[in-house]
Amino acid sequence: MDRTAGIIVIGNEILSGKVVDTNSPFLTRELRSLGVTVRRILTVPDELDEIAVAVAEFQERYDLVFTSGGVGPTHDDVTMEGVARGLNRKVIRHPAIEGRIREYFKEKANEARLKMAEVPEGAELIVDGRLGFPTIKCENIYILPGIPEILEQKFQAIRDRFAASPYFLRVIYTKDGEGTIAEHLNTTLVAFPELLLGSYPKIGDPEYAVKLTLESKDEGYVEQAMAHLLALLSRDSVVRTE
Amino acid sequence: MDRTAGIIVIGNEILSGKVVDTNSPFLTRELRSLGVTVRRILTVPDELDEIAVAVAEFQERYDLVFTSGGVGPTHDDVTMEGVARGLNRKVIRHPAIEGRIREYFKEKANEARLKMAEVPEGAELIVDGRLGFPTIKCENIYILPGIPEILEQKFQAIRDRFAASPYFLRVIYTKDGEGTIAEHLNTTLVAFPELLLGSYPKIGDPEYAVKLTLESKDEGYVEQAMAHLLALLSRDSVVRTE
Numbered sequence: 454m455d456r457t458a459g460i461i462v463i464g465n466e467i468l469s470g471k472v473v474d475t476n477s478p479f480l481t482r483e484l485r486s487l488g489v490t491v492r493r494i495l496t497v498p499d500e501l502d503e504i505a506v507a508v509a510e511f512q513e514r515y516d517l518v519f520t521s522g523g524v525g526p527t528h529d530d531v532t533m534e535g536v537a538r539g540l541n542r543k544v545i546r547h548p549a550i551e552g553r554i555r556e557y558f559k560e561k562a563n564e565a566r567l568k569m570a571e572v573p574e575g576a577e578l579i580v581d582g583r584l585g586f587p588t589i590k591c592e593n594i595y596i597l598p599g600i601p602e603i604l605e606q607k608f609q610a611i612r613d614r615f616a617a618s619p620y621f622l623r624v625i626y627t628k629d630g631e632g633t634i635a636e637h638l639n640t641t642l643v644a645f646p647e648l649l650l651g652s653y654p655k656i657g658d659p660e661y662a663v664k665l666t667l668e669s670k671d672e673g674y675v676e677q678a679m680a681h682l683l684a685l686l687s688r689d690s691v692v693r694t695e
Numbered sequence: 696m697d698r699t700a701g702i703i704v705i706g707n708e709i710l711s712g713k714v715v716d717t718n719s720p721f722l723t724r725e726l727r728s729l730g731v732t733v734r735r736i737l738t739v740p741d742e743l744d745e746i747a748v749a750v751a752e753f754q755e756r757y758d759l760v761f762t763s764g765g766v767g768p769t770h771d772d773v774t775m776e777g778v779a780r781g782l783n784r785k786v787i788r789h790p791a792i793e794g795r796i797r798e799y800f801k802e803k804a805n806e807a808r809l810k811m812a813e814v815p816e817g818a819e820l821i822v823d824g825r826l827g828f829p830t831i832k833c834e835n836i837y838i839l840p841g842i843p844e845i846l847e848q849k850f851q852a853i854r855d856r857f858a859a860s861p862y863f864l865r866v867i868y869t870k871d872g873e874g875t876i877a878e879h880l881n882t883t884l885v886a887f888p889e890l891l892l893g894s895y896p897k898i899g900d901p902e903y904a905v906k907l908t909l910e911s912k913d914e915g916y917v918e919q920a921m922a923h924l925l926a927l928l929s930r931d932s933v934v935r936t937e
Contacts, residue, residue: 466893468733469862470724471908477738482712491710493745494738496719503735527877527894528884558874565877602898620711632800635769635807642770651708652769656844666713 455670456489456617459511462496463504463522463532464599476521476597476604483608488617488670489517499523504535512540512592517615522599524589526565536591537573545574550587557585572596581610620649621672623679624695626661627686630654634663637685645678647671661692697912698731698859701753704738705746705764705774706841718763718839718846725850730859730912731759741765746777754782754834759857764841766831768807778833779815787816792829799827814838823852862891863914865921866937868903869928872896876905879927887920889913903934 460480466472477494484491492515497503504523511518523532537544550570555562569586572578576596578587588607589596595611597604627634631654642650651666667682669675683691702722708714719736726733734757739745746765753760765774779786792812797804811828814820818838820829830849831838837853839846869876873896884892891910897903909924911917925933 462736465891466895466908468723468736469891469893469910470720470727470733471893472895473720478712478715481710485712491712492740494704494710496736498734525894525896526873528880528892529894561874563874563878566874568877600896600898631768632803632805632808635810636805638770649707649711650770651711651713652767652771653708653714654767654842656842666708668711 454617456516456615457514458484458489458491458517458519458615459515460491460494461504461507461511461518461520462494463499463520463535464496465499465529467496467522468498474521475601476599479601479605480519480521480608483612484517484615485620487612487615488619489615499529499531501531501535501538504532505538508536508539508594512594516593518594519597520594521597521604524569524596524598526568530568532596533571533573533589536594536596540573540592540594542573542575542591544571546570547572547576547578549578553586579611584610618670620668620670621675623667623675625665625667625679625682625686626692626694627663627665627690628661628692629687629690630662634665634686634690637682638665640685641678641682644681645674647674648678650678696859698758698857699756700726700731700733700759700761700857701757702733702736703746703749703753703760703762704736705741705762705777706738707741707771709738709764710740716763717843718841721843721847722761722763722850725854726759726857727862729854729857730861731857741771741773743773743777743780746774747780750778750781750836754836758835760836761839762836763839763846766811766838766840768810772810774838775813775815775831778836778838782815782834782836784815784817784833786813788812789814789818789820791820795828821853826852860912862910862912863917865909865917867907867909867921867924867928868934868936869905869907869932870903870934871929871932872904876907876928876932879924880907882927883920883924886923887916889916890920892920 467474523530573591576591580587649668653664702719709716765772815833818833822829893908895906
């Protein structure tokens with residue numbers, strides 16, 4: 454099964470350069486290892502309309518959508534309302550989450566904390582015994598927090614549901630630069646048009662000049678393409694393969 | 696002067712999790728320090744239509760657009776054609792760049808290398824004596840390479856042209872969590888609606904629980920808002936300010 458995904462990172466702290474986004478690289482690596490193809494990563498500010506537009510577009514284009522950030526108790530946490538707006542839903546205070554917050558905070562369950570019980574109407578709560586708070590899912594959108602430790606915990610708790618067919622990867626490191634090997638890459642793609650072929654030059658590395666990645670969800674196909682390309686490259690230029 | 700920017704990162708290597716994008720964090724920090732407001736960061740695959748759609752949208756929405764990646768000599772380097780398509784222009788082989796490539800590579804100036812002379816019709820070449828290759832600008836789009844060392848060099852060579860009015864930033868570190876201080880943040884925003892106020896919880900930090908950032912392009916405004924908020928927060932909870 455092939456599945457596509459889009460990631461929406463929500464946060465002024467990323468766009469103002471205060472914080473480097475580590476959540477989308479984490480999600481991207483995890484999804485790839487599951488065989489899911491990430492098609493877009495978008496960072497938007499903590500603004501309702503920006504979130505709503507992104508959610509509406511991603512929800513339609515991709516099988517899976519992940520949002521990161523903007524789910525806390527403060528003024529700049531507007532993801533739930535943004536997702537709801539993007540899906541033309543209302544925001545409701547979910548009784549199960551409200552009960553959990555009131556139980557945990559007792560008399561300290563103020564309006565700010567209760568804001569964390571607000572979700573798009575019709576949202577699904579994914580409860581996991583290992584985590585204190587459910588993960589919110591709405592249509593194909595998984596709403597994850599911005600704090601990396603919690604995002605990672607939450608994703609690990611639900612990751613099994615995203616398994617798709619895996620990618621098979623082979624790698625060639627070559628001493629020849631891209632200008633020298635480009636024609637061989639083109640020839641290989643003519644013979645193997647479905648191959649995912651990446652060419653990544655590395656500056657100042659004494660070991661190699663270009664890392665080539667060959668990928669497919671068909672293991673035989675990537676092996677045949679690998680043999681084809683290796684036969685075209687000059688033997689001296691190939692440092693090693695993986 | 697206020698200026699907005701959008702960043703388009705082009706590369707399957709980012710979306711497949713092989714490489715962590717360091718270019719957009721670099722550009723974001725640099726642009727912020729210049730006073731430019733980054734509104735969106737988007738990562739798209741090395742595909743013509745994806746690039747064209749993103750370029751067309753960003754070109755219209757933001758004062759400045761930066762692309763990163765996809766400008767080398769190989770099959771997956773389709774940024775120039777994608778930008779051209781997004782702007783409804785043709786791709787041409789630029790005589791000045793072609794001359795430079797032929798001069799540098801002599802008889803090794805093959806088709807792959809000459810591909811690097813192809814730019815959108817009407818593109819401007821920004822020549823800098825310190826760099827071997829011009830930076831390509833087309834309308835408000837600056838087309839930068841994906842290799843971080845070269846992207847950084849190229850940006851440094853042109854950064855002065857982006858200077859806008861600066862942001863003024865103050866920071867408060869507090870031991871109280873977001874649930875406790877949210878009401879004070881809301882009250883501050885009622886009094887100072889134009890304040891850029893960020894609230895960033897930190898898990899497991901012995902020093903503080905939340906970092907608050909107060910920003911504005913009006914230095915007096917941010918100082919008044921800072922005083923207002925500090926008066927609301929409990930004195931014991933404020934660990935330090937910057």
